[in-house]
Amino acid sequence: xxxxxxxxxxxxxxxxxxxxxxxxxxxxxxxxxxxxxxxxxxxxxxxxxxxxxxxxxxxxxxxxxxxxxxxxxxxxxxxxxxxxxxxxxxxxxxxxxxxxxxxxxxxxxxxxxxxxxxxxxxxxxxxxxxxxxxxxxxxxxxxxxxxxxxxxxxxxxxxxxxxxxxxxxxxxxxxxxxxxxxxxxxxxxxxxxxxxxxxxxxxxxxxxxxxxxxxxxxxxxxxxxxxxxxxxxxxxxxxxxxxxxxxxxxxxxxxxxxxxxxxxxxxxxxxxxxxxxxxxxxxxx
DNA sequence: CGCCAGGATTCGC
DNA sequence: GCGAATCATGGC
Numbered sequence: 001x002x003x004x005x006x007x008x009x010x011x012x013x014x015x016x017x018x019x020x021x022x023x024x025x026x027x028x029x030x031x032x033x034x035x036x037x038x039x040x041x042x043x044x045x046x047x048x049x050x051x052x053x054x055x056x057x058x059x060x061x062x063x064x065x066x067x068x069x070x071x072x073x074x075x076x077x078x079x080x081x082x083x084x085x086x087x088x089x090x091x092x093x094x095x096x097x098x099x100x101x102x103x104x105x106x107x108x109x110x111x112x113x114x115x116x117x118x119x120x121x122x123x124x125x126x127x128x129x130x131x132x133x134x135x136x137x138x139x140x141x142x143x144x145x146x147x148x149x150x151x152x153x154x155x156x157x158x159x160x161x162x163x164x165x166x167x168x169x170x171x172x173x174x175x176x177x178x179x180x181x182x183x184x185x186x187x188x189x190x191x192x193x194x195x196x197x198x199x200x201x202x203x204x205x206x207x208x209x210x211x212x213x214x215x216x217x218x219x220x221x222x223x224x225x226x227x228x229x230x231x232x233x234x235x236x237x238x239x240x241x242x243x244x245x246x247x248x249x250x251x252x253x254x255x256x257x258x259x260x261x262x263x264x265x266x267x268x269x270x271x272x273x274x275x276x277x278x279x280x281x282x283x284x285x
Numbered sequence: 286c287g288c289c290a291g292g293a294t295t296c297g298c
Numbered sequence: 299g300c301g302a303a304t305c306a307t308g309g310c
Contacts, residue, residue, distance in 0.1 A: 234291090
């Protein structure tokens with residue numbers, strides 16, 4: 001059990017080996033900004049959240065009550081035993097290579113609609129520009145918080161209300177119509193939150209009904225916002241990493257890939273994120 | 286400048 | 299069901 005206390009508007013978690021930098025920069029989230037080496041900030045829901053770490057203690061604010069604490073516990077996936085996952089990886093000759101580069105990553109439980117739109121934007125795009133485009137989208141259609149430079153992520157309706165020209169100006173490129181169409185589908189009642197309770201394959205198929213959502217983007221949404229930890233997103237980095245790490249550089253068949261993912265078990269998606277970050281850190285080719 | 290990016294869609298077979 | 303062309307655009 002994690003040790004935690006709420007004090008003076010902050011939540012303190014003790015004996016926590018999360019690596020904040022890796023967690024916020026491993027390609028699962030696009031809006032966290034670093035204030036310093038150990039302090040990061042992001043808008044979550046309607047408020048500006050700040051997280052810092054000193055030794056093995058992380059501080060999260062604002063936190064006023066048990067409801068806030070429960071939100072952060074879920075968001076940062078604090079109840080999961082990541083040590084067990086990392087120990088499993090260390091026991092595997094191939095996976096152990098990722099640990100020095102990726103130890104301390106947590107899979108965040110992000111807001112599904114934000115994750116959906118963010119990963120539609122991610123298609124055939126680079127992480128720097130994805131972040132910038134999302135920031136533009138928030139400034140254009142989100143709500144400004146006080147007189148700060150922070151904005152909430154837009155509601156489905158406020159994105160649906162944007163014109164294609166607006167979305168192009170923001171920098172979404174050819175994904176503009178996908179974003180608008182998908183936002184409209186959500187407004188019309190697409191059961192995004194309910195995908196959490198469906199089995200993985202059914203939830204993935206349902207997501208892929210949305211414009212701009214193919215298999216890889218669906219896996220990202222399932223893994224980063226809907227609790228499907230077996231989802232295993234395969235982008236260009238992961239393809240290179242899997243080829244290099246598990247198949248000695250040879251091309252992989254679909255069946256071989258499925259067998260590999262299956263062998264990684266219920267936490268395959270979490271392991272995937274460690275591999276992904278490793279691949280990017282070493283600049284795998 | 287040319288190539289790349291957490292790919293999806295569309296089309297032809 | 300599978301390969302190839304196409305898509306918009308900043309980063310490097």
